[in-house]
Amino acid sequence: MVLQKAGVNSLDRRWYIIQTYSGYENKVMANLEQRIATMGMEDRIFNVLVPVEEKVSVKEGKTKRTKRKVFPSYVLVEMILDDQSWYVVRHTPGVTGFVGAGNHPIPLSEREVNEILGKVQQEQAKPKIEIDVRPGDTVRVKSGPFEGQVGPVVEVLHDKGKVKFSVTVFGRETVVETDYAELEKL
Template sequence: MKDWYLLYCKRSEQERAVINLDRQGVECYYPQVTVEKIIRGKRITDFEPLFPSYMFVYFDPEAISYTTVRSTRGVADFIRQGAKPQVVSPDLIYGLMMNEDSEEQQAKLTNLPKPGDTLKLTQGQFKGIEAIYQEPDGEKRSFMLINLLGRPVKVSVQNEDLIKL
């Protein structure tokens, strides 16, 4: 009887494991989410694993042995409960599939403000001041507009020093 199981994969080899497991007739589910990042000063949209180094597989252990799946290139081992691989509830898998592309999930994982967003500075000489996000300044900093002596002033601050209002 087919069941869902959870595999632990070797670091950065999930895609290799998916290809090799597909060749063996094992159905794989590797949930990914869309995230926005700043790389070299540019905003890009990328996919990241929801559970890094883990993937769900659906197969019949009577047709394909646990050893065959575990010995596949890219796979480290099953997540086990005692000596046997842990069976994962199908409801959990289908719930993940339904929520994988939801806008709410993507909004939680998007870590960049949009130009014009009002933020509050939490560190440094401008601590506690509200600012308006302008644009990225490299990978770890952003340009902000703050009101200083009645005039808007453009400053560069660390992204980790910002919180959304």
């Protein structure tokens, strides 16, 4: 089991990873949050997190948003580890155990926590955009100042969700950059 000193302070707050049944991450998070409230563990278990990333894909002119778990079958928990908090988390329905050696959970390092939380915040601010065109594909502009123009894709800027393609403007070939959502693949 887990042993903790009698004098616990806020510096003992650490992030731990718990393993769950596949596909039960959100249910475990809800169950654990409910158990924390009903068992009065708010002063020992602080945050429960299922890191997800949002992807935006545009196919055939239709935008589709999907969420994908960053760490399938795992949930992150910020807590002060002692016998009581360990028991509450470990005996939550759907939890198969802590990540660690035997019955000794190993907390995440500060660097790992900052990496994960930074990635989660970044994903919430700007979802990834999946673009299904490649250089050389022909596209048509559906809206905007170049509506109706057709041309070959020159470059795909995945991180910005934009596509550079070639169009004829005033009789000259010009490379134009536009949002992927404004295009349709031919």
